Amino acid sequence: MIDTDGDSAEWTFPAVPGAVRTARSAVRGQLHGWDLDSLADLTALLVSELVTNSLRHATGPIGVRLVRPAGLGTLRVEVSDPLPDPPRERVAHLEDESGRGLQLVAGSSRRWGTRPGVGGKTVWFELAVPG
Numbered sequence: 001m002i003d004t005d006g007d008s009a010e011w012t013f014p015a016v017p018g019a020v021r022t023a024r025s026a027v028r029g030q031l032h033g034w035d036l037d038s039l040a041d042l043t044a045l046l047v048s049e050l051v052t053n054s055l056r057h058a059t060g061p062i063g064v065r066l067v068r069p070a071g072l073g074t075l076r077v078e079v080s081d082p083l084p085d086p087p088r089e090r091v092a093h094l095e096d097e098s099g100r101g102l103q104l105v106a107g108s109s110r111r112w113g114t115r116p117g118v119g120g121k122t123v124w125f126e127l128a129v130p131g
Contacts, residue, residue, distance in 0.1 A: 006067060006068045006069040006070035006071075006072075007034060007067070007068040008065065008066060008067045008068070009026075009030045009065070009066045010063060010064065010065040010066070011023070011026050011063070011064050011065075012061045012062070012063050012064075013051070013061065013062045013063075013064065014061060014062075015054070015055055015058060015059055015060055015061060015062055015081075016055075017055065019051055019055060019062055020048050020051045020052055020055065023047050023048070023051045023062070023064050024044040024047060024048055026064065027040070027043055027044050027047050027064065027066065027077075028040045028043075028044050030066055031043060031066070031075075034068060036068075036075065036129065038130050039075055039127055039129065039130075042108060042127065043066075043075065043077060043127065045104070045108075046077065046104065046105050046108060046109065046125060047064060047077060047079065049101035049102075049104055049105060050079035050101065050105065050123050051064065051079060052101065053087055053101055053102075053123075054079060054081035054083070057081075057083050057085075057087075058081035058082050058083035058120070059082070060081060060082035060083075060120070061081075061082070062079065062080070062081050063078070063079065063080035063081070063122075064077075064078070064079055064080075065077070065078040065079075065080070068129070073128060073129050073131060074110065074126045074127065074128060074129060075126065075127045075128075075129050076124060076125075076126050077124060077125055077126075077127070078122050078123070078124040079122065079123050079124075080117060080120055080121065080122040080123075081120050081121065082119055082120040083120060083121065084116060084119075084120055084121055085121070086114040086116075086121055086123075087102055087114065087123060105123075105125050108125075108127075109125035109126055109127055110125075110126045110127060110128055111125065111126045112124060112125035112126070
């Protein structure tokens, strides 16, 4: 976790199928509370992709954290799980039903990346906050 000045919210979800829907709802609610409804659809979509990846590959709790660093004009979103292996972006073929999540994150965010954590990893992305 990166310490920042500004607003933040975080949740931990069990690694069960309903976690994706619950994470989307929590993110949308928090963004509404911060008057960032314009980012809600995209943020919820990208969180859905990362939480789904965590569900497919990890067996422990999934953390979601939103951070609005003071004065930076960005929203940072972090999804953590207990699997230490970083995700790999791959090229999905037309007939593939999965494998596009990280491409979507990379193409839709200002920046994204991964970092190791204690007992797992965090995948993060940043979106520009409309001025």
